[in-house]
Amino acid sequence: MKQNFLFQASNISKYYGQNIGCKNVSLDINPGEVLGIVGESGSGKSTLLNCIYGNLEVDEGDIFLNDKSKTILNFTKISEPKLRLIQRSDLAFVHQNPRDGLRMNISAGGNIGERLMAIGHRNYGEIRQIAANWLEKVEIDVSRIDDKPSTFSGGMQQRLQIARNLVTRPRLIFMDEPTGGLDVSVQAKILDLLRNLVRELGIAAVIVTHDLAVVRLLADRIIVMQNGNVIEAGLCDQVLDDPQHKYSQLLVSSVLQV
Amino acid sequence: MIQIKNLNKSFQLYNQNDTNINVFKNINFRVNKGEVVALTGNSGTGKSTLLKLIYGSYVISKGDVLISDINIRKSSPRDILKLRKNKLGYVSQFLRVVPRVPTIDVVIEPLLEIGCEKKIALKKAQEILERLNIPKNLWNLSPLTFSGGEQQRVNIARGFIHNYPYLLLDEPTASLDQNNKNVVLDLIEKAKLNGSAIIGIFHDETARNKVATREVNLENL
Numbered sequence: 001m002k003q004n005f006l007f008q009a010s011n012i013s014k015y016y017g018q019n020i021g022c023k024n025v026s027l028d029i030n031p032g033e034v035l036g037i038v039g040e041s042g043s044g045k046s047t048l049l050n051c052i053y054g055n056l057e058v059d060e061g062d063i064f065l066n067d068k069s070k071t072i073l074n075f076t077k078i079s080e081p082k083l084r085l086i087q088r089s090d091l092a093f094v095h096q097n098p099r100d101g102l103r104m105n106i107s108a109g110g111n112i113g114e115r116l117m118a119i120g121h122r123n124y125g126e127i128r129q130i131a132a133n134w135l136e137k138v139e140i141d142v143s144r145i146d147d148k149p150s151t152f153s154g155g156m157q158q159r160l161q162i163a164r165n166l167v168t169r170p171r172l173i174f175m176d177e178p179t180g181g182l183d184v185s186v187q188a189k190i191l192d193l194l195r196n197l198v199r200e201l202g203i204a205a206v207i208v209t210h211d212l213a214v215v216r217l218l219a220d221r222i223i224v225m226q227n228g229n230v231i232e233a234g235l236c237d238q239v240l241d242d243p244q245h246k247y248s249q250l251l252v253s254s255v256l257q258v
Numbered sequence: 259m260i261q262i263k264n265l266n267k268s269f270q271l272y273n274q275n276d277t278n279i280n281v282f283k284n285i286n287f288r289v290n291k292g293e294v295v296a297l298t299g300n301s302g303t304g305k306s307t308l309l310k311l312i313y314g315s316y317v318i319s320k321g322d323v324l325i326s327d328i329n330i331r332k333s334s335p336r337d338i339l340k341l342r343k344n345k346l347g348y349v350s351q352f353l354r355v356v357p358r359v360p361t362i363d364v365v366i367e368p369l370l371e372i373g374c375e376k377k378i379a380l381k382k383a384q385e386i387l388e389r390l391n392i393p394k395n396l397w398n399l400s401p402l403t404f405s406g407g408e409q410q411r412v413n414i415a416r417g418f419i420h421n422y423p424y425l426l427l428d429e430p431t432a433s434l435d436q437n438n439k440n441v442v443l444d445l446i447e448k449a450k451l452n453g454s455a456i457i458g459i460f461h462d463e464t465a466r467n468k469v470a471t472r473e474v475n476l477e478n479l
Contacts, residue, residue: 030336188357195356199370217356221335235314235335242316246272253273 036219155186347422
């Protein structure tokens with residue numbers, strides 16, 4: 001195994017009874033890289049994402065993380081509490097629907113602060129200050145710090161979810177359709193935000209999306225899935241501009257030109 | 259040096275009656291440091307395709323593209339990304355950027371990617387935008403709202419802000435007025451003197467004659 005890798009999943013399979021969730025999928029990510037996972041609904045993108053994050057138990061395969069202390073952890077071998085700790089410190093997960101990733105009945109500041117407390121922060125003033133800085137970073141007016149996310153618009157909620165996830169400085173962030181369900185002007189803002197954060201903080205990301213324009217702007221490499229299998233993988237612009245597989249060609253040629 | 263060896267490209271279109279399109283066969287030429295090679299030939303002879311093969315955006319069907327000692331066909335996506343970041347520049351005809359990002363941020367991006375300090379990057383971006391006659395009041399606006407010629411100049415600014423030793427230019431002067439065309443030709447001339455190896459497509463014959471050291475006609479190969 002290479003020394004500088006951050007994350008590696010090898011031969012991941014997940015079955016739902018007779019049905020294939022995903023089959024024999026391997027991928028690896030270096031620090032600071034953005035990997036896109038594309039494919040139509042039901043192709044296994046979200047299943048794969050949840051498997052490699054450790055949310056879903058895999059039926060076959062191994063998942064390795066080179067953690068902050070340079071120890072290589074195998075998700076399928078470590079204890080449940082250890083995995084939860086890793087998920088909160090080294091990793092992060094941004095849901096398509098911000099309601100799944102936020103606590104709607106506590107304040108915006110509380111949503112960010114909670115993550116800090118979970119990794120050991122105790123100084124209230126300091127936590128509030130960090131939360132305020134992050135609200136600013138994701139362009140939410142700091143005066144809204146004590147408001148509940150239920151009073152926010154969808155785009156603001158999504159940005160809050162991103163702040164909540166990034167405050168602990170994860171090294172790898174998993175995103176499931178992070179801009180799905182948002183109107184296009186808000187999408188653009190979130191794309192810009194993600195790109196800058198990824199570059200400034202050197203965070204690596206895995207992004208699941210069915211929006212090819214989004215992956216083109218964000219991803220270095222992509223994998224294309226169909227029926228739970230990876231049918232093509234490679235350089236982002238190469239797969240989009242000169243797809244080699246029949247299904248990838250169909251996917252790319254089906255996009256409406258604006 | 260860029261070396262093209264027995265290069266073949268065909269497209270297999272599975273969803274369009276399995277059509278196989280042969281673009282070209284057995285292309286051979288090399289471009290040395292300080293040379294500008296102009297690709298010529300009618301539309302459809304594969305000039306842009308050739309640039310995309312060199313850049314790694316298209317898959318090579320047969321043959322090799324060597325950039326210095328790097329073989330594009332045998333390179334991993336990571337190797338190609340590294341090459342693009344540091345050594346291989348590409349000015350396309352189309353501007354693809356995140357919507358709502360200001361022009362100045364679009365232009366400094368290639369420098370930030372290689373770890374350049376933001377202050378220095380901004381200074382260089384201002385210089386090149388001024389040189390390309392992009393009015394200062396547009397720098398903080400997204401280039402997606404600009405005219406075709408302005409968008410093209412933003413693309414050129416991105417391509418020339420870093421001194422790439424290898425540079426691919428797809429119609430860099432196509433929609434520019436004479437004055438801006440000359441600015442771009444000067445930039446190319448300067449890159450040439452700096453020792454860059456450049457391959458370009460120039461439909462404008464006077465522009466081509468001005469900067470090209472050699473022509474490669476794809477129809478005669």
